[in-house]
Amino acid sequence: MSATVNSAATPARQPRGYNFAFLDENTKREIRRKLLKAVAIPGYQVPFASPELPIARGWGTGGLQITMAIIGPEDVLKVIDQGCDGSVNAVNIRNLLVKTTGVDTTFDTTAASIVQTRHRVPEEPMRADQILVLQVPIPEPLRYVEASEAKTREMHGEMDYSRMWVYLYENIVQYGEISIGARYPSLVNRRYLMDPSPIPRWDVPKLSMSPTLHLFGAGREKRIYAVPPHTLVEPLEFEDFRFRVEEFSGRSCLRCGATDTYMNELFDRVSGQKLYACSDSGYCDKRRAAQERRAD
Template sequence: MLNKSHFAFLDEGSKKEIRRTILKAVAIPGYQVPFASREMPIARGWGTGGLQITLSLIGKKDVLKVIDQGADESVNAVNIKKLVQLTTGVELTEQTKTATLIQSRHRIPEVPLTDDQILILQVPEPEPLRAYEAKKSVTKLLHSEQEYSGAWLMLFEQIMKYGTISTGADHPVYVNDRYVMAPSPIPRFDNPKMNQSEALILLGAGREKKIYAIPPYTDVASLAFDDYLFRTEDFTDKSCHLCGATGVFLDELIDDHTQQKLFQCNDTSFCMERLNSTQKEEVGSIDA
């Protein structure tokens, strides 16, 4: 049943304030803009920042897709979709191509995004300098002076300890040759998708009360050294055991019966679309 008290749950004043914050974030790529994060009917840390952006931007004609670590059917994704649909009545989809708004936790879809789409990423910790500086006043000063030696030192320590840059996710990026930014806990595999993206990318941290953005066609480079280059997760010679996809982010599984190692597309809707397309081709060839 559609909630008629406020379209998209938030009152109009709240949505206007968040939209103004988004405009400032778009105008200064990678810069963390503070905003008055509202109380939401989900716990902080479960996507309140991304949800507030979605509810502030969504219109009656929008088509929404929500994913959680690549899955459309996870508890987090399903509950967010329910809340948005109950308060807007908008159409939901699992197909990346048909969505106008995509809210995501920990992944960027495998299907390339277009200039008529907006990707909204949920962010637990927006400050890329927090690992070595706890004070917000100091991190703001470091950003203003473009003093990022601490971030480089963290990567150097990884190389000294492990022989390579070992960041698993949330590998910091340089945006527009100005700000070092936390890309949210997406895998390294997804970092290159941010560079020169056709879609607008918005990042929201509800608990930390920050919104930041990567406008379309913005330069985004993952931090790395000249002699220790940035590398994504390596899936060379590996393919999805369901749809046969290669060149995508894969989850490593163990078959319960054979105990053999298997790989499967992390992006579930991408995998299902490939499977459905293959099945249709097989039926068509049989009919012919």
């Protein structure tokens, strides 16, 4: 056992006008209690208080509150928005967290202990000592088929997902394809249907049987849920109509040349061509740096 820790020998004590990680301790404790229940019941949406924050609801406050409740002075934080470390949502959330905690930040997925993300799972595989926090706009996968929260809660309780199956079936009949791209409904631990947040289909298989703990926070909708490590996450599919991820065959990233990543489509107005670039900017930069080192 290490030395006694509870006498104020802990770092990061300089006055900053806020409690460490902005939230007051009562709010953090509530989120922590709910996180433990979310982990104990994988995929089940636990209601939580979700108080006001200096960032508007719907801009990642669910993920932000989870990060604030779990983060400590020794953590190394990475924040991404659509895979990018530099886009506005990521920058604002990172700045707020750094200002109120003083933690170190990184763009390198492998160097982070907490990764907060909007709409992507990093390309590089994550480890058991890392936590992925996902921002969720709409936590209820059954909202496609049922508007009432009381009803969807009942449907989850009874594991009655028949209307979702019918919805997918009707999609196939009408369009020859399931029209849900991001937010693909997935069954967790063979029990709860979950909205994996608006990650592309590409990222859904990464949640399944991963060594990493995934925490999902929906601030506006006041829900927390989790996918623990080594937990089965199965996208809904039919025996004769399988789940497919996005197709990028024959395309490569214009920056790093990758052919095995999730890519954004760009349009070159001058040449009229469609171009592709990695969505995970940290990983793309890393590959480019490695290529430059080899070229030297």
